[in-house]
Amino acid sequence: MTPAGVVLDLGNVLIDWQPALAIAAGVGSVEAEKFLTADDFDFMAWNHEQDSGRSWADGVDEVRRSHPHWLPHARAYLDHFPASLSEVPGSLEVVRDLHGAGIRLVGLTNWSDELYYPHAAPHFEVLRLLDDVVVSGEVKAAKPDPRAYEIAADRAGLPFDRLAFVDDKQLNVDAAAALGMDGILFTGAAELRTELRSRSLPI
Structure with a gap:
């Protein structure tokens, strides 16, 4: 069945996200690399908490309490966040x-x-070409939480089996497929166009 709608991840699908660039803008590239690969701090897990609805003030306070040596790095990411984004x-x-x-x-x-x-x-x-955007921090549900996909389907006004889902993380694609969506792992725009054409979408 040809999908009637497409649900798209944003980060590293539509908008390139490179946190090292934001951190490096504040503390330098060497320190940014140390922070992102630290054995005593999981940047991605920490960032996911803010993606899931925790405030950035609380997130930074956590670093201040638990890992004060990484506080300048955490602040650098927040202060220079726009530097992490590109098309x-x-x-x-x-x-x-x-x-x-x-x-x-x-x-x-x-x-x-x-x-x-x-x-x-x-x-x-x-982003202005999308009919709607579900932002996890706003709805307090982040992928692969099924609630995030349910909200997206509701915003699309379509059942899961009429939606294709595109993400650069296999975990998120698998979660969508488990709900009945047609999951597509994003590896590049050209490959995505091929995948969508194979589903008879007019592209």
Whole structure:
């Protein structure tokens, strides 16, 4: 069955996210690498808490209490966050074609609402082509939590089995497929276009 809508991850699918660039802007590239590969601190797990709805003030306070030696690095990421963002090559054109064909398009992103709305929403054309965006920090549900996919399907106005889902993380694709969505692992815009065409979408 040809999907009637497409649910798209944002980070590293539509918008390239490189946290090292933001951290390096504050403390330098060597320190950024140390922070992101530290044995005593899991940056991705810490960031996921803010993506799931914890405030950045509380997130930074946690670092201050538990890992004070990493506090300048955590602050650097927050203070220079826009430096971590850029367009994923080719993705805008894919979304533009889907939008032009009248395909229902919903973003589903693990992203803090405190950072998404000021630093992403106003600045990337691709986001303005989406019919809606589900921001995990706002709805307090982050992938692979099934609730995040349920909210996206509700925003799309379509059942799971009429939606294709695109993400760069296999874990998130598998979670979508378990709910009945047509999961597509993103490896690049050209490959995504091929995958969507194979599903008879007009792109």
